Amino acid sequence: MSKSKKDNNTEQQILNAARQVFLEKGLAGARMQDIADKAEINKAMLHYYFKNKDLLFETIFKETAGKLFPHFDKLMDSDLNFFDKIRSIVSSYIEMVSQNPYLPLFVISEMNKNPEIGLKNFFEKQRPGFVKKFKEAIEESINSGLILSINPLHLIINMFSMCAFPFMAKPMLKIITGIEEEQFNILMEQRKVLVAEFIINSIKK
Amino acid sequence: MSKSKKDNNTEQQILNAARQVFLEKGLAGARMQDIADKAEINKAMLHYYFKNKDLLFETIFKETAGKLFPHFDKLMDSDLNFFDKIRSIVSSYIEMVSQNPYLPLFVISEMNKNPEIGLKNFFEKQRPGFVKKFKEAIEESINSGLILSINPLHLIINMFSMCAFPFMAKPMLKIITGIEEEQFNILMEQRKVLVAEFIINSIKK
DNA sequence: AGCTTTGTTAACCATTTGGTTAATTTATGT
DNA sequence: ACATAAATTAACCAAATGGTTAACAAAGCT
The missing domain is CATH 1.10.357.10 (Tetracycline Repressor, domain 2)
Structure with missing residues (x-):
């Protein structure tokens, strides 16, 4: 099979962190840096995997609303x-x-x-x-x-x-x-x- | 009688505007500039009457929770x-x-x-x-x-x-x-x- | 091995945002 | 009328924040 990414592990860490932060603070209250810290990755990775804050939020929101x-x-x-x-x-x-x-x-x-x-x-x-x-x-x-x-x-x-x-x-x-x-x-x-x-x-x- | 301020009218305008904005957007989502605009006053007046965002919010929150x-x-x-x-x-x-x-x-x-x-x-x-x-x-x-x-x-x-x-x-x-x-x-x-x-x-x- | 793509980082950038300042206007008391 | 205090404004400031860049490392491919 061979995943295209090292393991898409980073993406999951981001999603887990983003979920925590967004659920707790909401879109306006969430800080990208907090998400990065919680995911233990560089802030730039957030934008690498999910373009911007709104799109990352949308991902979490869809998943959650579902x-x-x-x-x-x-x-x-x-x-x-x-x-x-x-x-x-x-x-x-x-x-x-x-x-x-x-x-x-x-x-x-x-x-x-x-x-x-x-x-x-x-x-x-x-x-x-x-x-x-x-x-x-x-x-x-x-x-x-x-x-x-x-x-x-x-x-x-x-x-x-x-x-x-x-x-x-x-x-x-x-x-x-x-x-x-x-x-x-x-x-x-x-x-x-x-x-x-x-x-x-x-x-x- | 004789109010100390012109009429404390400005204060009421601020509170009305702040109430609207905070109730709609929450503390994190509210913008001081938006409150000032809605109150039709200069942003500095917000700090003149209510020190800072947190205190203005607290005023509204108390009133609302009451x-x-x-x-x-x-x-x-x-x-x-x-x-x-x-x-x-x-x-x-x-x-x-x-x-x-x-x-x-x-x-x-x-x-x-x-x-x-x-x-x-x-x-x-x-x-x-x-x-x-x-x-x-x-x-x-x-x-x-x-x-x-x-x-x-x-x-x-x-x-x-x-x-x-x-x-x-x-x-x-x-x-x-x-x-x-x-x-x-x-x-x-x-x-x-x-x-x-x-x-x-x-x-x- | 060597080239290309993907993943990652640190430093940087532009904008937004809460907050301040100093000068000006408006009211108040005498 | 005049001095004093309160109210208001425009310009400014510093920190926070979302986002970018360029260089570098790791995987994947042939």
């Missing part, structure tokens, strides 16, 4: 019943965010500060098709009399709100509730089942 | 029943965020990028005492058999999640759901009652 709605498409196609689908999505989503706490705030924050970025990236690639499937599943559950009538969009919004928001607002929540890191983690662990049951409780007939 | 949990203390002391308190808080909170869409994302985002800022500001001033009152109200409602047992913190988190998150994630939601500005506003208007009923539905016995 993680935001993982394998939910397949999950919606599974033969789980509606409630178990909700349980499964909630649980795996909170797990994912636990593993990548900066992810939602990063994507949302940068999309707000740079509105065109979302369209430029989300649309060209994988537009979350799972929303349509989820909507259909909700409508079907309503029609079959399983759950109360509700606008599917609200249900979807409620679900993601309760999954993602606590991680974004973590510093604030810690202050206003007075809890510490450890207890915060316990709460988030509980939410993997609690949020789903909270939702189901609210919509089940 | 709006985040408004009059809920008093509301908790009112003679409304528990469910009506929830309805009232949800409704007025969503209304407030509708009027200040950037507010939650700004505070949360800056607290994440600059962790010490929260402690420096939240604690010294008004620590939200309403959380304690809300907790007590929840516990009382559980004990009196009005609602199902639930950790008060989760309930509080769920409530604010569903109120604030949609506004923060607006650009993303618009893309993944395919809705436009107008329909988004309709949805948010609906949520003023929908979110409260969703919560009540879930916890009522």
Whole structure:
């Protein structure tokens, strides 16, 4: 095979470093020198591999935004019943965010500060098709009399709100509730089942 | 009477401009020149009135963070029943965020990028005492058999999640759901009652 | 081996940006 | 009216920052 580059190792170091710095500080707050330092390479290498700051950022943003709605498409196609689908999505989503706490705030924050970025990236690639499937599943559950009538969009919004928001607002929540890191983690662990049951409780007939 | 300054009008222009720019771009993304331009004053005036960027930012941040949990203390002391308190808080909170869409994302985002800022500001001033009152109200409602047992913190988190998150994630939601500005506003208007009923539905016995 | 391409570095450059200064204008008190 | 203090401006400055260059080292190819 023979890779064209020594090993594309440098590129990975850059991406890892850039990911850390961008996720933590955002586009405007990130410093190219910081990324270079963290990657333990010369700053010029950043431009050698990724032209400029904006393009490096775009690479990270695309990669990151892509993680935001993982394998939910397949999950919606599974033969789980509606409630178990909700349980499964909630649980795996909170797990994912636990593993990548900066992810939602990063994507949302940068999309707000740079509105065109979302369209430029989300649309060209994988537009979350799972929303349509989820909507259909909700409508079907309503029609079959399983759950109360509700606008599917609200249900979807409620679900993601309760999954993602606590991680974004973590510093604030810690202050206003007075809890510490450890207890915060316990709460988030509980939410993997609690949020789903909270939702189901609210919509089940 | 006799104000010491021409009218402290300039100071207000600066604060208005700074508020706009900081809320939209964040501390790192804001430019002093942009603030000066928007305030229609000379850049030096920013430093004349507010020493430096960090202090100007801190002024705005304090003011903004202070709006985040408004009059809920008093509301908790009112003679409304528990469910009506929830309805009232949800409704007025969503209304407030509708009027200040950037507010939650700004505070949360800056607290994440600059962790010490929260402690420096939240604690010294008004620590939200309403959380304690809300907790007590929840516990009382559980004990009196009005609602199902639930950790008060989760309930509080769920409530604010569903109120604030949609506004923060607006650009993303618009893309993944395919809705436009107008329909988004309709949805948010609906949520003023929908979110409260969703919560009540879930916890009522 | 010898030539070419790819990878890497240190030094440098131009622009942006937060901040300052000194001079000027505007208001205020007496 | 006059002296004093507050407000405002244009020009300037130094540091930070994104980006470039030119020389050099390492791989790959024939």
